[in-house]
Amino acid sequence: MFEIKRRKSHQVKIGDRLIGGDAPVLVQSMTNTPTEDPDLTAQQVKELYDAGSEIVRITVNTKEAAKAVPHIVEKLHGMGVDVPLVGDFHYNGHLLLREFPDCARALAKYRINPGNVGRGEKHDTNFKSMIDAALQFDKPVRIGVNWGSLDQELLARMMDENATLSNPKDAHAVLIDAIIESAIASAKTAETYGMPADRIIISAKVSEVPDLISVYTELAAKCEYALHLGLTEAGMGMKGISYSASALSILLAKGIGDTIRVSLTPEPGADRCEEVRVCQSILQALGIRSFTPQVTACPGCGRTTSTVFQSLAKEIEVHLAANRKVWVERFPGVESLKVAVMGCIVNGPGESKHADIGISLPGTGEEPRAPVYVDGRHVKTLEGPTLARDFIQLVEGYVHEKYGGKVASEV
Numbered sequence: 001m002f003e004i005k006r007r008k009s010h011q012v013k014i015g016d017r018l019i020g021g022d023a024p025v026l027v028q029s030m031t032n033t034p035t036e037d038p039d040l041t042a043q044q045v046k047e048l049y050d051a052g053s054e055i056v057r058i059t060v061n062t063k064e065a066a067k068a069v070p071h072i073v074e075k076l077h078g079m080g081v082d083v084p085l086v087g088d089f090h091y092n093g094h095l096l097l098r099e100f101p102d103c104a105r106a107l108a109k110y111r112i113n114p115g116n117v118g119r120g121e122k123h124d125t126n127f128k129s130m131i132d133a134a135l136q137f138d139k140p141v142r143i144g145v146n147w148g149s150l151d152q153e154l155l156a157r158m159m160d161e162n163a164t165l166s167n168p169k170d171a172h173a174v175l176i177d178a179i180i181e182s183a184i185a186s187a188k189t190a191e192t193y194g195m196p197a198d199r200i201i202i203s204a205k206v207s208e209v210p211d212l213i214s215v216y217t218e219l220a221a222k223c224e225y226a227l228h229l230g231l232t233e234a235g236m237g238m239k240g241i242s243y244s245a246s247a248l249s250i251l252l253a254k255g256i257g258d259t260i261r262v263s264l265t266p267e268p269g270a271d272r273c274e275e276v277r278v279c280q281s282i283l284q285a286l287g288i289r290s291f292t293p294q295v296t297a298c299p300g301c302g303r304t305t306s307t308v309f310q311s312l313a314k315e316i317e318v319h320l321a322a323n324r325k326v327w328v329e330r331f332p333g334v335e336s337l338k339v340a341v342m343g344c345i346v347n348g349p350g351e352s353k354h355a356d357i358g359i360s361l362p363g364t365g366e367e368p369r370a371p372v373y374v375d376g377r378h379v380k381t382l383e384g385p386t387l388a389r390d391f392i393q394l395v396e397g398y399v400h401e402k403y404g405g406k407v408a409s410e411v
Contacts, residue, residue: 004288006255009226010198012140015084015108017054019201020226020258025288027279028228028261029053030088032272035065035072042075044272049083050325051273052280052291055259057086057111060093066100073106084108086142090116090149094129104137109201111142114186115149123151127186131193140199143190145183146232147175147206154182176211179204180218187225200225201259205232209247220256230261240264245282252286290335293320293327296355298343303363309343312361312388316341319392331403339395340373349373357398359391374398 011021019026029048033041035058045056060066073085087107089096094117097104104110110130117126134141155178162168169177183204190200202225204215212231219227229248234240244262251257262278280291297313298304316339327334340355342348344363352358352373359382361370370387372380372394382390 004253004255004286007220009224009258010200012198012201012226014055014086014140016082017084023258025252025257025283026054026259027052027276027283028055028057028086028230028259029272029276029279030057030261030263031059032266035059036062036068038068038071038075041068042072042079042081045072045076045083045085046079046081047273048276049081051276053083053273053276055084055086055109057088060087060089060096060103060107061091063096063099066096066103069100069103070106086111089113089130093117094126094133097130097133101137104133104139107139109140109142110134111144112186113144113146113149114182115145115151119153123153124189127189128193131190131195134199135194140201141190141195142201142203142228143183143186144203144205144228145179145186146204147179147211148232150175150178151182154178154185176206176215179206179215180222183219184223184225187223197225201228202226203228203230205230207231207233209243212247213250216251216256217254220254226258227256228259228261229257230263232263233265234263236265236267241278244278245285248282249286252282252288292324292335293337293339295320296338296340296342296351296358298341298347298351300343303346304343308387309341309361312359312391313341315388316392316395319395327399327403331399334399334403337399337403353377356402357395 006022009020011023012019017026031041031044033044035041041058048056060069085107086109088111090113093112112130114127117123155175158174158178158181162174183202187200187202191197204219206212206215216227216229229251231244231247234244248260260279262275264275264278266272266274283289284291295313295316298309300310338355340352340358342351342358342360345360345366348360349371352360353376356375358373359370362368368383370382371378372382372391
């Protein structure tokens, strides 16, 4: 069986959660509401939390946003939401953390972009000011480098140094080197200001899959800081999902990554929580963590001209999604449940036997009967117009009996 061995990294505490080391890979998300509106922002944080986000980042870019942060935390506590809030700071973070100590105190972590803290001497002064605030309020930091806002002075210096080499690299390779250098050098500088290594997380985001893999593979080899993974500006819909899944899966399979985010651009008015579900799906597909029961369904072929199996698979998916939150709370372990809905005799019985509970529906020309398998054993055959409802009832019974402490064979 394929086993992923996690890289060695420092373990960071954020709120009551642990990042890195042997802690689970955590799912992060970010709000897209105006932080100045505490009601709207708290509501979206709750939605992300309910979807399974374990850390939520919010923009803190204005005085009004900084003033709102304690109110957001208060509202979340009133709703029973206990999720670490990360403040996302750019350009003026040093000022906001100093001027609004209640904001600095309320946040669970600060995200600092070393490319956006000032130029020249101001860069070091402003960066130190933010690290000092983190030390004062006992907060960890994420030093988040992004190739869209890379420290231009560092990049220019590395370009100049590269130009003097007898065999210089191309400009893109130097850019990648500069991203890695910025992340590690900034973390080391934070340590010289007193920030312990086990209070630092770093990220180095780019928007191309091969570059992300290269950057994080090298980062993992060069340091033991906890690492946050994610493509920046992954994109919309299928493109954003497929690119993120490709990059994150390769890195996670190498044991690289302690927290992840899928930065999807949502359709106008669409559900922000999709990025959380994609993260969960990636981790579950790799066998790293389980979040929700899964349905294995036949793709269909010339043997399955009937759409019964498609309708049933969809019905089961909807039923599992609707019951996920209640089931996970009531039935520990149910998140690893596997249900098979197959369309003909070729793979139907075998695939159903490999699932916890599965049904093999009749293909074209087959006898209109559907055997049901529980834990690899044939237990019942369904047929007739109530077939879908009957199978859902069997799934319900299996969940209650197996994960509720009863004997599954009684189904």
